[in-house]
Amino acid sequence: MKGNEKAIVIFQPSGRRGQVEKGKNLKEASVLLGVDIEGLCGEQGVCGKCKVRVQEGFFEKYGIESSRESLTPLTGTERDDLAESECEQGFRLACMAEVLHDVVVFVPEESRLGKQVVRKAAGEIDIPLDPAVKTYSVELPQATLEDSVGDWERLQTGLQKAHEIECPTIDYHALVKLQNTLREGEWKATVTVWMGNEVIRIQAGEVEKAYGAAVDVGSTTVAAYLCDLSTGELIATSSMMNPQVTYGEDVMSRISYTLTNPEGLEQLHRTIIEGLNGLLGDLAGQAGIQAEEIVDMVIVGNTCMHHLMLNIDPRYIGKSPFPPALHHSVDIKARDLGVKICPGAYLHVLPIEAGFVGADNVGVLIAETPYNEEKVRLIIDIGTNGELILGNREKLISSSCATGPAFEGAEIKYGMRAAPGAIERIVIDRESKEVRFKVIDKEAWNDETENMGAKGMCGSAIIDVLPQLFLAGVIDRTGRFAKDLETPRYRVVEEGAEFVIAWPRETSIDQDIVITQDDVRAIQLAKGAMYAGAKLMMRAFGVERVDEVILAGAFGSYIDKESAALLGLFPDCPIENIRSVGNAAGDGARMALLNVDKRSEANEWARQVEYLELTLEEDFDKCFAQAMWLPHMKDKFTSLEHLLPRKQDGKS
Numbered sequence: 001m002k003g004n005e006k007a008i009v010i011f012q013p014s015g016r017r018g019q020v021e022k023g024k025n026l027k028e029a030s031v032l033l034g035v036d037i038e039g040l041c042g043e044q045g046v047c048g049k050c051k052v053r054v055q056e057g058f059f060e061k062y063g064i065e066s067s068r069e070s071l072t073p074l075t076g077t078e079r080d081d082l083a084e085s086e087c088e089q090g091f092r093l094a095c096m097a098e099v100l101h102d103v104v105v106f107v108p109e110e111s112r113l114g115k116q117v118v119r120k121a122a123g124e125i126d127i128p129l130d131p132a133v134k135t136y137s138v139e140l141p142q143a144t145l146e147d148s149v150g151d152w153e154r155l156q157t158g159l160q161k162a163h164e165i166e167c168p169t170i171d172y173h174a175l176v177k178l179q180n181t182l183r184e185g186e187w188k189a190t191v192t193v194w195m196g197n198e199v200i201r202i203q204a205g206e207v208e209k210a211y212g213a214a215v216d217v218g219s220t221t222v223a224a225y226l227c228d229l230s231t232g233e234l235i236a237t238s239s240m241m242n243p244q245v246t247y248g249e250d251v252m253s254r255i256s257y258t259l260t261n262p263e264g265l266e267q268l269h270r271t272i273i274e275g276l277n278g279l280l281g282d283l284a285g286q287a288g289i290q291a292e293e294i295v296d297m298v299i300v301g302n303t304c305m306h307h308l309m310l311n312i313d314p315r316y317i318g319k320s321p322f323p324p325a326l327h328h329s330v331d332i333k334a335r336d337l338g339v340k341i342c343p344g345a346y347l348h349v350l351p352i353e354a355g356f357v358g359a360d361n362v363g364v365l366i367a368e369t370p371y372n373e374e375k376v377r378l379i380i381d382i383g384t385n386g387e388l389i390l391g392n393r394e395k396l397i398s399s400s401c402a403t404g405p406a407f408e409g410a411e412i413k414y415g416m417r418a419a420p421g422a423i424e425r426i427v428i429d430r431e432s433k434e435v436r437f438k439v440i441d442k443e444a445w446n447d448e449t450e451n452m453g454a455k456g457m458c459g460s461a462i463i464d465v466l467p468q469l470f471l472a473g474v475i476d477r478t479g480r481f482a483k484d485l486e487t488p489r490y491r492v493v494e495e496g497a498e499f500v501i502a503w504p505r506e507t508s509i510d511q512d513i514v515i516t517q518d519d520v521r522a523i524q525l526a527k528g529a530m531y532a533g534a535k536l537m538m539r540a541f542g543v544e545r546v547d548e549v550i551l552a553g554a555f556g557s558y559i560d561k562e563s564a565a566l567l568g569l570f571p572d573c574p575i576e577n578i579r580s581v582g583n584a585a586g587d588g589a590r591m592a593l594l595n596v597d598k599r600s601e602a603n604e605w606a607r608q609v610e611y612l613e614l615t616l617e618e619d620f621d622k623c624f625a626q627a628m629w630l631p632h633m634k635d636k637f638t639s640l641e642h643l644l645p646r647k648q649d650g651k652s
């Protein structure tokens with residue numbers, strides 16, 4: 001096939017169409033044509049979320065003939081992922097099917113990507129104001145024949161006299177505007193200085209306001225906060241789904257995308273920078289300012305997001321011994337990365353702890369400051385990659401465990417992101433086994449209204465569902481479905497046992513939403529990894545119990561803490577000492593924006609945290625296997641005694 005031969009691809013029901021190079025897969029075609037198709041595995045044919053159906057026949061409206069032969073033949077991977085009946089009906093995985101000829105493709109409701117409901121609300125922060133960027137007003141003596149010193153030297157002397165600042169440098173963009181600006185303001189000016197060291201902007205006359213942005217670049221969600229640097233006030237918040245998601249849901253699939261595509265790194269870098277510019281524009285729009293008025297910016301993100309944003313090759317953090325390009329924080333001119341804020345402004349990226357414990361974790365660290373406490377805190381940042389911090393003022397240990405994307409909805413048959421239509425709460429009656437559930441953006445529960453329109457389950461429901469099934473006796477402590485269940489919700493189908501959470505009339509996809517035995521296993525694996533990680537960290541620290549558990553992350557504040565405890569996401573801790581703090585990484589970024597000491601604190605503590613590589617702990621597998629049980633095979637949970645069934649014998 002010639003490289004540049006093209007075919008027409010039409011996506012239904014949106015009707016989006018266009019010419020696409022033959023040989024591109026349908027997922028790539030959807031990106032090119034602006035059609036959002038779900039995909040959580042980075043086009044690896046693993047998640048099975050990108051299901052589409054080929055439409056067959058002659059389409060008069062478009063004047064094209066579409067058939068199964070318009071695409072490359074079904075692959076073995078697709079045969080494994082799709083049911084036989086689906087293969088017969090012409091279903092394909094968009095990431096596997098390549099375009100050969102003109103084709104019409106239908107994207108079913110469950111494969112359409114809903115707009116993510118961003119749950120990264122900003123918490124209250126209380127911190128003394130001392131930003132890295134400050135503004136100073138100066139009034140300079142006019143240049144005369146007797147005093148014709150250069151404008152920059154005149155400004156330096158003015159800053160020294162009025163504010164006792166020795167400012168050795170001026171940004172080139174500010175320098176270019178210096179002469180006219182001074183004269184325009186009749187020698188009165190407002191000077192913006194970075195770290196007391198460099199003039200990054202000069203404005204005519206007296207200008208009161210200066211703005212800064214803090215951004216948390218998550219693998220799935222990017223959250224941004226606009227602050228007034230003169231008062232510390234939070235002016236606006238905005239968020240978006242990380243646009244890199246199209247290239248792979250998790251860190252490893254994005255790293256592999258950069259390895260398998262020659263332009264991959266550049267593509268992923270450009271994608272996030274364009275996304276950031278959109279987000280900054282939105283923040284500025286909300287505040288009624290121009291994005292160029294933002295004079296400082298702090299960014300956090302996991303090590304892979306950090307590297308991709310800085311256009312640094314992430315390949316070495318993807319394999320042992322996982323060294324990042326640098327540990328220390330970094331200050332880069334925003335313009336060097338194409339970030340469209342004040343042209344002289346810097347972008348400060350918080351330091352990295354280890355290959356898989358990034359600047360986002362450092363953000364959590366400086367927001368939650370376990371190093372100032374006597375109590376031993378366990379901080380769990382739940383995401384596709386689970387990051388853990390344990391410690392107090394004596395010592396800090398961090399670790400990272402590959403929970404997999406189950407809590408983000410991937411690898412779960414009806415799992416989905418937190419978007420409209422996602423079930424977010426589940427309660428199962430212990431006697432009748434009837435299910436009550438609530439859907440995002442709807443007030444009523446399913447027993448109060450028929451019109452639920454459920455599409456799948458998001459992370460908070462995925463954390464609810466296992467404890468609820470367990471307490472209702474539907475599964476036992478090992479995660480196996482009970483055999484003698486008398487409820488129409490339980491059945492054994494060709495693929496195995498499953499339990500119905502929502503009936504077709506309660507959904508918008510016209511089919512049962514079920515939780516399968518495989519789903520139960522995937523959730524157990526995710527929670528088991530987290531629990532085992534926490535336990536091994538506690539052993540390394542030398543404690544049997546933790547005093548406090550803090551749940552952080554994109555949906556941290558939406559997790560039901562009792563469900564999380566019953567699931568066995570972490571070792572026993574009194575329920576009243578468990579806190580959900582939401583996006584602590586974003587809070588840490590805001591703190592570093594508003595107080596320069598927090599940047600030094602971040603650098604200092606990022607280096608003092610001891611990293612525990614869990615996979616090197618010889619009994620990790622054993623700990624992991626025991627932690628797969630609900631809530632654990634052996635450990636006692638005195639705090640949950642009133643909730644757990646009395647007999648914990650695996651057959652309850």
Ligand code: FES
Pocket residue numbers: 027038039040041042043044045046047048049050093094095096
């Ligand atoms: S199977 Fe296609 S994106 Fe995951």
